[in-house]
Amino acid sequence: MIPGGTMSAAAHDGRAARAVAVVGRGCVRHRYVVLGTWVLLVLALVVAARVIGTPTDNDVSLPGTDAQVVRDLTASSATPLTGGTVILVAPDGRLDDEARAGVLAATSASLRGADHVTTVKPPSTQDGSLSADGRTGWFAVGLDVRRAELTKAMAHTVTDAARPAADAGLRVLPGGALAQVVDGSGSTGDEYFGLALAALVLFLALGGLVGAALALLTAALSVLATLEVVGLAGNLTSMPAQASTLALMVGLGVGIDYSLFLLSRFRAVMRSGRSVPEAVERAVADSGTAVVVAGVTVAVALAGLGLTEVPLLQTLAWTCGTAVLFAVLAALTLLPALTSLAGERLARGGKLYNRLARRTGSGGFWARQADRVTRRPLLAGGLAIVVLALLAAPATDLRLGQLDAGSSPESTAVRQANDAVSAAFGPGAGTPLTVLGRLPTPITDERDPRVPPLVAVVRAQQGVAAVGRPTPSEDGRVVTVQVIASTAGGDPATADLVHRLRSQSVPDMTVHVGGSAAARVDLADRVTAKLPLVIGIVLLLSVLVLLLAFRAPLLALKAAVMDLISIGAAYGVLTAVFTWGWGVTWIGLSGPVPIPSFVPLMLFALLFGLSMDYEVFLLNEVQRSWRRTGDNLRSVREGLLGTGRVITAAAAIMVGVFLAFVPNNDPTIKMFGVGLAVAIAVDATVVRCLLVPATMALLGDLNWWTPGRGRARSEVDGGVTGPGRQRPGAR
Structure with a gap:
């Protein structure tokens, strides 16, 4: 038996x-x-x-994290649904020279006429989109489609609209979401x-x-x-x-x-x-x-x-x-x-x-x-x-x-954009951090006395290459500061900087750190x-x-x-x-x-x-x-x-x-x-x-x-005929 x-x-x-x-x-x-x-x-x-349609979106959320808090608090229906950049690199001289003023104006007008483009901001030293030597800068382009709806054809249309710059001998590169879409699935x-x-x-x-x-x-x-x-x-x-x-x-x-x-x-x-x-x-x-x-x-x-x-x-x-x-x-x-x-x-x-x-x-x-x-x-x-x-x-x-854009093969659009921006603005420019201060009571502008301590704390951190102007939200409940690290987004030193910034204490303010590098951390x-x-x-x-x-x-x-x-x-x-x-x-x-x-x-x-x-x-x-x-x-x-x-x-x-x-x-x-x-x-x-x-x-x-059963029998068994057959010699 x-x-x-x-x-x-x-x-x-x-x-x-x-x-x-x-x-x-x-x-x-x-x-x-x-x-x-x-x-x-x-x-x-x-x-x-x-x-x-089959849209893709690499901007995946991470609920319950500090970076997600920043993302949620800075989201605004008044901003363009998708933002990208068109990067320009001059072989010599500066982009803001008088000799190139007409080229930039023509490029700006051409970009505004491209399909789905809603806003165009030319390179400027005031908002940090023009490098110190003036050779590299970017047009910030707003689009009327969600990131998931942005197609490769749309991205090429926007980049092609910068033809006046290319005809003038400037190097034109897609950046941000435009570069990601151009590369597609790889x-x-x-x-x-x-x-x-x-x-x-x-x-x-x-x-x-x-x-x-x-x-x-x-x-x-x-x-x-x-x-x-x-x-x-x-x-x-x-x-x-x-x-x-x-x-x-x-x-x-x-x-x-x-x-x-x-x-x-x-x-x-x-x-x-x-x-x-x-x-x-x-x-x-x-x-x-x-x-x-x-x-x-x-x-x-x-x-x-x-x-x-x-x-x-x-x-x-x-x-x-x-x-x-x-x-x-x-x-x-x-x-x-x-x-x-x-x-x-x-x-x-x-x-x-x-x-x-x-x-x-x-x-x-x-x-x-x-x-x-x-x-x-x-x-x-x-x-x-x-x-x-x-x-x-x-x-x-x-x-x-x-990983960051610098990890991609040299032939990709995101890598070329990253290399151009990193060479001109520093290795952390392609992955800026957003330091956000949440306030118990609203402020009217960046001159509020509660804002300078936040900026001072950020500037004092080792590994910070540049700090942008503080920007209050529409309701005045939060203020954000763009921070450029001295290291690339994938560098462990950038992760250390994120942790240090989050550990800082600012009077009358709760500090959060966001951005793509912080989200990866x-x-x-x-x-x-x-x-x-x-x-x-x-x-x-x-x-x-x-x-x-x-x-x-x-x-x-x-x-x-x-x-x-x-x-x-x-x-x-x-x-x-x-x-x-x-x-x-x-x-x-x-x-x-x-x-x-x-x-x-x-x-x-x-x-x-x-x-x-x-x-x-x-x-x-x-x-x-x-x-x-x-x-x-x-x-x-x-x-x-x-x-x-x-x-x-x-x-x-x-x-x-x-x-x-x-x-x-x-x-x-x-x-x-x-x-x-x-x-x-x-x-x-x-x-x-x-x-x-x-x-x-x-x-x-x-x-x-x-x-309790001695020798086992299998669920994965093909013995449709005679599934209960006794083992030879069994009693």
Whole structure:
């Protein structure tokens, strides 16, 4: 008799697998309805996005912070909805020379005539928009559109309106919001190389164009639906440009991977002599359930970011979660319908595929690898730990900072504008701080006796390069002072200045500090404070999901530890590249750049979920073999043999997709591309091929121990036929 409770657990396992199988069966029977529904859904989303628009807005709020207080108190409906600058640089002389007065007047008039422009303020020493040497200055331009509605075409129209200055030999550059919009998402078009690599790997892994086409079509439709949903959401909430890029990265990676796992299982089942409908149903029951568990694990990891109370991270989390949701739905509905149409053509492999299958199948590479690891688990595990320790070692020097425009590639508009302004006005000119004093009773003008002490306190701070004129609000309740730091916005010294200014005491005044640099400081402080809580909750929830899936506590804990090891390796490489500068020029940056505080946390959530995909598929195969044989060592070997080739192909696809985004002009996207690619590569090779099987071989039957139930059974089980089968030799 099976140990207490195992029969009921097995029955529950079978119900879960059968439930997913029913979905696959229904999609096969009604394949044309499923296909039509997906096509109509995607078309509807595309049309809605074109009609309504897909605005982006990188100016994300951070409620409850000092910088947000300044932003809220200085907001006014009387000011232009969006502000930008048009920067002018003279090759010699001064912009305010009499000889250039006519050029500036003509440029000002041309800018006022541009579409959507409401106000134009020419360069002036009085408001600090003209440098001391007079060679560099900017027109402050107000627009009648919200930042989220500002398009690249509008930005080019404004910049082109400065043609009189350009014709006179002056250098014209967009600045502020105009430069950000001109750069857009930072895409360079190299993402298509990732798709080309994915297509090649799919062709080799599935043995033909039919299988590759089905996987790519499924992933493409799910990603397209994701991008349109994310774009439409920009009409309801602030949507940074990075959100759609990250969703595209994640959606392509998991979408193609899930399709590969299902199609590989379908082909394996077809070899046993099943009909096409039976094979589709069985493939969905086997790998489809694992897809669901993997998707849920990714969603749980991303959901943990909601605890940060940082809108930017919450937005990135739900947009990536949307990509995973559509990938799971497409794999369970669209792909079975397409597979049933392809039928026998998909089951057959070409000569190249069959040759590769012989070399990597029974008696091939993966069989030898499985035998080597399980025969000498201490050696294999020790070698893996050494390699991983070397990769993770640089992470001990992981230093978090803040990116600014000076961190972008030299070819971008924001970098060129920053360099021009920094050279003329100082490194902190591009990211001025706003010091705000809140008063209990209103003042009439800056001559109020309560104002000079605020200015004096600001001037006295080390690291302050310039202080502007104090400006009272319309109601006189607050007064603001623009402060230029002597260091760049991303410099740690600027963060120290922000903290010092906030700690100052001014009589009859409450002091707040805002501006983009101060907002980044607040973001770093918030993320740092929430980091332990988020990591702890994500670990706990992910272990619980795996515990429910595999009913084996040690197996669930081991999976979480393995994922943490992969993440450590990614952090190490991230530090070596972006902090130490190893090879940083190869990826389009001019030198080392700070790693923003939210990047490691976002990477943790993404990698923990994505790495768990391979863990789930490997353990699923191992446990299926264990339920059939009751032999742990044999099960580990058969699991590695059965999944090694497919997991390697899936990882190659995901690594290729992620690396294709490294040329993106946004340094943050470069970091995500490098971090994700390294972690997945390490996870699918060193961790899954060496460390996991070696650990499972050493643990033996403890892998399957469940308190009060003896050996565990799996929720992620494809055994639709006979889910309660007794282990050979069980009594």
